[in-house]
Amino acid sequence: MLRDAILDPQGNTIKKSLNSLGFKNVKSVRQGKLIEIDLNTSSSNKEKKNIEKMCEDVLTNSLTEKYKIKFLK
Amino acid sequence: MKVAIVVFPGSNCDRDISWAIKNICGKKPDYIWHKEKNFTNYDLIILPGGFSYGDYLRCGAIGSHSPIMKEIKKRSQNGTKIIGICNGFQILTESKMLPGSLLQNENLKFICKKIYLKVKNNNTFVSKKYKLNEIINVPIAHMEGRYYCSKETLKELENNNQIIFQYCNDNGNVKNNYNPNGSIMNIAGIVNLKGNVLGMMPHPERCSEELLGGENGIKFFRSIFESIN
Incomplete structure (x- = not known):
């Protein structure tokens, strides 16, 4: 967003x-924008940091955009 | 003068700018594929216009992570001159080599037309052949050219004379009416603090010979040539 x-x-x-x-x-x-990511793991806790890094580094531009992460089963 | 033009998948102004440089400066630039990590030294590296990676995600976002960008960043810190035009400018802001960001035009349209620019600083490697406040007629062709930055950044850009080109009318009036895309302070082109990295949305390579309908871009390339040689 x-x-x-x-x-x-x-x-x-x-x-x-x-x-x-x-x-x-x-x-x-x-x-x-909604981005769905399918992961090769079942542990969402472990991946949270990784996804945050994806958001900060690539998926969003922190100057102009904000993001929310939601885990789905 | 050794010049490299980086080619990303989707670049489409790489040949235009190569032609302009060959025509005006007499030396043909090299093309470098964006996957290169090691390449010889260049005086100038150009990130051309186009639609790198189809503008997916955000314009320039994926290109800014291309393998070549790490090396370009390093070289820019060592003083190599870097130019990003249009999509190249978007790649430079996405890779944080220039401050701010380029957002979708305020009117949501792809704008392809000739506009007027005011040369706000003629003490840079791309503008030294222009007069201060000279008004030039240059084409733009973009959908995401609305320059945005924080208030603090804007103050810094102003205080350090980093704003090089501003949108204006044919009398040099810099007003919101003459702002094609909603850029903050009519900004069309900026340099970094060190003055060796330039980003701009307009296309000087598309107005550098009579046949193309204008020659106002010639001084842009002459400035570069003179700064390097």
């Missing part, structure tokens, strides 16, 4: 479109 302070023109366009379709109570929209 783009950080809150960063202008998100795609989010704004989606918001306007939703409003014009009758969803008047939509106040703002922020959009982002």
Whole structure:
């Protein structure tokens, strides 16, 4: 996701479109990216650090983006 | 003058800039594949425009992790001159060789047109042949050219005279109306603190001969030639 302070023109366009379709109570929209990673391990604790490193080094640009990690079974 | 042009999968301005340099400076640059780790010394290394890795993930993000980049980073610290144009600029910010980041244009469109630039600092290796505040007509062609940086970084860029080119109108008026992509302070090109790494979104190689519709980019290459020789 783009950080809150960063202008998100795609989010704004989606918001306007939703409003014009009758969803008047939509106040703002922020959009982002979902990346699914399939790991060769079953221990999510062990991999958490690794995934954080992937996020910091490659998957996000820390200046403009923030991220959340969620483990699925 | 020994010049290398790095070729990433998806680069598409590598030949254009090679042609411009050969035409203006008389010496044909070498192409280096992005997987190289050892290569001879060069006075100038160019990261050309294009769509490295199809712009996947973020523009320049995957290219910034190409095997060649470690060595380029090292050489830039030792003073080798580095230029990144368009996608090259995006690779330089992603690899943290230049501060800030390039985001999607404010109007969400791919903008391909000629714009005006003001030369804000003519004391660099790419701008010394221009007059200070000279207005030049140069093409842009990008979807992600909205330069963004933190307030602190912006202050540093200003205080250290690192802003080289700003978008303006034909009178040199630097206003938001003449800002094609929503860049902070109309920034189109910056250098690092040391002054040996330049990144810019506009394409001087596309306006360096009459046949292409303009010659305002010639002084860009003459500046480089003079700085190195």
